[in-house]
Structure formats: C-alpha cells, structure tokens
Amino acid sequence: MQLLSILEASKWASNYIGKNVTTSSIAYLVQYGLIRKVGENGSTQVLLSELEDYYKKHLTTFRKQAQTEIYLGDCKDILKTLPDNSVDLIVTSPPYADQRKNTYGGITPDKYVEWFLPISKELLRVLKPTGTFILNIKEKVVNGERSTYVMELILEMRKQGWLWTEEFIWHKKNCYPGKWSNRFRDAWERLLQFNKDKKFNMYQDAVKVPIGNWANGRLKNLSETDKIRDNAKNGSGFGKNISNWVGKATVYPTNVVHLSTECNNKNHSAAFPDSLPEWFIKLFTQEKDVVLDPFAGSGTTLKMSQRMNRNSIGIEILPEYVELIKSNIKEYENQLL
Ligand SMILES: C[S@@+](CC[C@H](N)C(=O)[O-])C[C@H]1O[C@@H](n2cnc3c(N)ncnc32)[C@H](O)[C@@H]1O
Numbered sequence: 001m002q003l004l005s006i007l008e009a010s011k012w013a014s015n016y017i018g019k020n021v022t023t024s025s026i027a028y029l030v031q032y033g034l035i036r037k038v039g040e041n042g043s044t045q046v047l048l049s050e051l052e053d054y055y056k057k058h059l060t061t062f063r064k065q066a067q068t069e070i071y072l073g074d075c076k077d078i079l080k081t082l083p084d085n086s087v088d089l090i091v092t093s094p095p096y097a098d099q100r101k102n103t104y105g106g107i108t109p110d111k112y113v114e115w116f117l118p119i120s121k122e123l124l125r126v127l128k129p130t131g132t133f134i135l136n137i138k139e140k141v142v143n144g145e146r147s148t149y150v151m152e153l154i155l156e157m158r159k160q161g162w163l164w165t166e167e168f169i170w171h172k173k174n175c176y177p178g179k180w181s182n183r184f185r186d187a188w189e190r191l192l193q194f195n196k197d198k199k200f201n202m203y204q205d206a207v208k209v210p211i212g213n214w215a216n217g218r219l220k221n222l223s224e225t226d227k228i229r230d231n232a233k234n235g236s237g238f239g240k241n242i243s244n245w246v247g248k249a250t251v252y253p254t255n256v257v258h259l260s261t262e263c264n265n266k267n268h269s270a271a272f273p274d275s276l277p278e279w280f281i282k283l284f285t286q287e288k289d290v291v292l293d294p295f296a297g298s299g300t301t302l303k304m305s306q307r308m309n310r311n312s313i314g315i316e317i318l319p320e321y322v323e324l325i326k327s328n329i330k331e332y333e334n335q336l337l
Helices: 006-017 023-031 048-057 059-064 075-081 109-126 149-160 214-218 275-284 300-307 319-336
Strands: 003-005 045-047 068-072 087-092 127-137 163-172 188-195 256-259 290-293 311-316
Touching: 003 006, 003 048, 006 023, 006 045, 006 048, 023 045, 045 048, 048 059, 068 300, 068 319, 075 109, 075 311, 087 275, 109 127, 109 149, 127 163, 127 275, 149 163, 149 188, 256 275, 275 290, 275 300, 290 300, 300 311, 300 319, 311 319
Parallel strands: 068 311, 087 127, 087 290, 163 256, 290 311
Antiparallel strands: 003 045, 127 188, 163 188
C-alpha cells in the first residue's frame, strides 16, 4: 500500500497522463472526495492505487481535456508567476472605478490608471505576440460628467507598448428602462481590444452569422451596378459588390455584439453572460489554446474555456468567489466524466 504526498502524486499523475497535473489539481480531487485523503501527522497523502484507478478510468478524457488553473490572490502579484508569451487570449472585466464597493471593492476614478498599469504590464508580458486582450470596461458618471479614466487608460497602455486595435460594443439587449433627469440608461459597455502585434490570430469564420431575410428579396434581381464593385459616392473608399453575397447563407458580424445579461443565478453581482467570453474564445482561439481571466469573479471565462476545450487560468482575490468558480467548473467536469 504505497502512500504519496500531494507533490509526489502530482508528479506521478503528470508522468502517467503525459501532461502537467498541478498539486492544486490533486488537492482538488481530495477536496471533492474523488480520491481519499490518508496520512499521518497532519500531512495529506493519497494512495497510489486510488490515484492510478482514478487516472486510468479518465485517461482518455484527461488526454483530450484542457486544464483549468485557479489562483486565489491579487492578480498584480500572481501574474508575475506566469511565464512570458504563454497566453493566447485574455478576456476580463476588472472592477470599475468606485462601483460595487460593498461587494468586492472599487478604485477611485483618479487612481484607476495608476492601479491598472502594473497589471496591464504583466498582461503584456504573458500574452503571446499572436494573442489578444479583451478588456470590458465602462466609465462611470461623476458630478454629471462621464469620467475620462478609460480614455486615459487607453493612452497610457499604448505608451506601455499595447496596440489599441479595436473597440467592440457590447449592446445589452435586455436592459430594462429607467429615468434620469439628464441622461438615458446605459445599455452598452466597451470591449476594448488590445494586441502586441498587428498580426494576431483571428478565426473570423468561427463567428459568422446568418445573412438574414433581407437577402431573399434584395439578391433576387441584381442590377448591372450590383454585379461590379460600386464605390461609395461620399468618397469614403468603401465599396461593395452585391453579387458577392448571392448563395451565401452566412456573413461576418459587425463590431457590435448584441448579448443579454444573465446575472440571476450566478451568485456574483457582475458576471458575464456565458455568450460573451464564448464569442471571443471562438474568434481568437483554437482548441487547447490558453485563455486567461485575471479578474475571474464567478469564473464564466474559465467555465466557457473548459466547455470549448481551451486551457484556462483564472485569478480571483476573494475566497468565496474562488469556491464559486470551483463549483461551476466541477459541475461541468462531472458531466464530462
Ligand atoms: C467585474 S468582476 C468579474 C466578473 C466575471 N467576469 C464573471 O463573469 O463572473 C471583477 C472581479 O475581480 C475581482 N478582483 C478585484 N480586484 C482583484 C485583484 N486585484 N486581483 C484579482 N481579482 C480581483 C473581484 O473580486 C471580482 O470578483
């Protein structure tokens, strides 16, 4: 009856399945009773025979399945432990300035850029040159004016070495109505795209959308102009050849992403809808690539990465949210096994 420490078990399992099994993965198996904790003098040990049974049973799944790593702590520190150029996609939503003070804190608008820059510096280091960083953020209103910290942040990140390549708009489809004396309700948020290099991986075909009913009538009887590239009369340089769309069932989407919020059953006040990380994971990664969320919250990015067979790394500062992430991830893992 051979006993192994958690470290020995992680080495044994890594060797057995042919990819890295962290000590936290072993601790996770023990915590959820998938293998028993044995041992004396307070040190956790596991039985080699049980470990072997577990990995033998799930060998095919583990060889196929991507890994999820979850860290508890401040991403400013934990990011420093990740290797250079190792991440394909970062999708995240940091705390917005001063908002949700009662749940997970907030940073004042005038300190926001100063707070974020050391974090974005690490993100720049860990992202691969072919990778993409999607930052979900929205400026708040202070004294009747929109704050400028997002714009200031973009300028400072460019100085840090980032390219600000695109801005997607997240249109919150199910936003309910409200009344303010001098503005209307926010129904959109920024999804800023940053890259290290102009040439980055982008799998546009993965997010094509149906062409829509307009095509049935419009493409039926084409004029002569429809059959050639017709340049815009306003000199914008934009041109189109309508006949190119004949016979096409799908087309590329725009940079406005129409998604509903869905916070009801996530136990987190600012969770992403599943479809938000899902869309960017499809667009910027392939299976087994590495996705990072340094402000993981309830772990929506990690959960969707797991479902889409991408490796993922999540960092979260609050222990209760780390537990929430683990239960979300485990729920799906159990469905797989
Ligand atoms: C807007 S929420 C993210 C929600 C997430 N997108 C989801 O789908 O659940 C921001 C999260 O960042 C965490 N957080 C705040 N400061 C942090 C830090 N310095 N390092 C890591 N996590 C942090 C908060 O506890 C919060 O859960």
